Amino acid sequence: MSSPPTASTASAAQAAANDVAGSPSHTQWTDIVQQLGAEIAGPLSTAMERIHDLISTGQIDRQSLRSLKESVVQAREAGMMGQQLARLASGRLRLSRERMHLTQVLRGVLAQRSRETQSRGIQVRQILKPVEVMTDGSLLFSLLNALMDWALSSTHSAVDLRLDLTPWPAKARLTCRFAHRSLDLMDDPRAQELPRALNSLSWRLVEQTALTMGVLPLREDEAGITVLTLEFPNTVSEEPGVAGLTVGSATPPLPPIERERDSDYQPSSNSKPLAGSHVLIVSQRRDLRTQIQAAVQHMGLIVDLVGSMSEALRFCEEGLPHGIIFESALRGADFERLHEETMREVPDFCFVEVLDEPHLTQLSTATSDGLARISRLHVSDALPSVLLFELSKSL
Structure with a gap:
């Protein structure tokens, strides 16, 4: 299979396909x-x-x-x-470079999206070799979620994911394959036209996130089948004879994009590592919902609000958010069911309990039940830091 041409025309449909x-x-x-x-x-x-x-x-x-x-x-x-x-x-992202277990992060994303894939009736088939890479953790999480958004909205069949290593020099290679046309329409002359979903904003987000990370996105659309290959340049390997970064070796220089342009630049929502993460606020009191929402509004989060645990259960049936912030008064049978089902699917899921009475702020790692806790008195100043830790656990 040959590599697709680099996009160079003004047409959105053509320009979307590949600019590497x-x-x-x-x-x-x-x-x-x-x-x-x-x-x-x-x-x-x-x-x-x-x-x-x-x-x-x-x-x-x-x-x-x-x-x-x-x-x-x-x-x-x-x-x-x-x-x-x-x-x-924005051009002001400050990318970190850390050792990430790409396979584990991908499996975590798939577990997070399992309800959504099941509700849509889409099977995600996986062949994942254990691979570690050096990359920015928050952008890696964003890239994999964007990939799933795009694939699930575009596929007319199952989604096949394969993670392996390229031949020498060894690089991590993630391949996503699906049919963008229904099989019974393959003989239709219109099947030669690419569906709009393939070049939607979902695709743009996948493409631009990959390019920002220095990951090479190669996409091919042929005979009703789309294949996207993401090639990660810095692969960690401790196996003798395998090329790539080795543990303990010097980290190569960061590419030009990985810098802060202005020395006096103050972080904005565009540089927040949690931008795009999805949080559900559960409270029966409007004033508390408003307070929590105001505390996190600068973080670039996607926020939804519900007034009861039964509503939260219904909300999560088709797909889980990345975290749930709830008021302590709503603990009960519905919460226990939601907590049990969610933790069974995603063991590192973020739950933050907000208490009315004064209480020491606790991270999930400091509590016996794995729930983070914060007093309402400290929501405005401490909740963003708590969420930064809790939502980053799975990275």
Whole structure:
């Protein structure tokens, strides 16, 4: 299979496919901004039509209500991806380089997404060789989640993931393969046209996150099948005779993007390592929900709010967030069920309990049940630090 050509045209569909240069061009970012506007405006226009129908008739049927919700969700997801793309475009990311067990991180992401894949009826087949790499942990987590978002929204079949090493020089290679056309449409002349989902903002996020990390994204779309290969340049190996970084060797210089441009630069939401992570706030009191939301609003998180544990259970049925912040008064049978089911699927899942009474702030590593705890008195000043630790545990 040959490598695809580098994207060089102004067309969004063509430019989306592959640009493996070290950094994206101004033209690419212009295309991305235009695409972001379209993917937000389109669903919101559909939502406005539904709202006008509701205003004029005073009624809305179940199907129209579902369509309205889907349109709002699509626009919201596009906005969230725009937030993450803005973080990458800022040029002020300070990337770390640490030893990461790529296989374990990938398995953790797949466990986190297992409810979603099951609810969609999509099978994720895995052949994963144990591999470690030197890379930025938070961006690695973001890349793997973006990859799953894109693959799950594009596939008409199962998703095949394979993680192995290239021949000499040995580099970690993650391959994602799926059918972007239904098998019964392969003979249709329109099957030669690529579906819009393949070159959506989800793909842009995968591509730009990979390029920012120095990971080479190579994508091929042929005969209804899409194959994306992510090649990690710095692979850790302790095996004799295997090329790549060896433990204890000098770390190679960071690429130019891995620097802070201005010495007096103050971190913003674009440089926050948790930007794009999804948190669910569970509280029956609006003032507490507002307080928690205000405390984390500068972190670039995606935040959802529910008023009860039963709502939280329903919310998590189709897919888990990355963390749950809940008020202590809601502990009960529903919480125990949610906690038990979630920890069984994702042992390092982030739960933060907020107590009304004064209480010493505790991380999950300091409690017998693995829950982080914080007093409401300390939410404003301490919650961001607690979340930074708790949401980073699985990296």
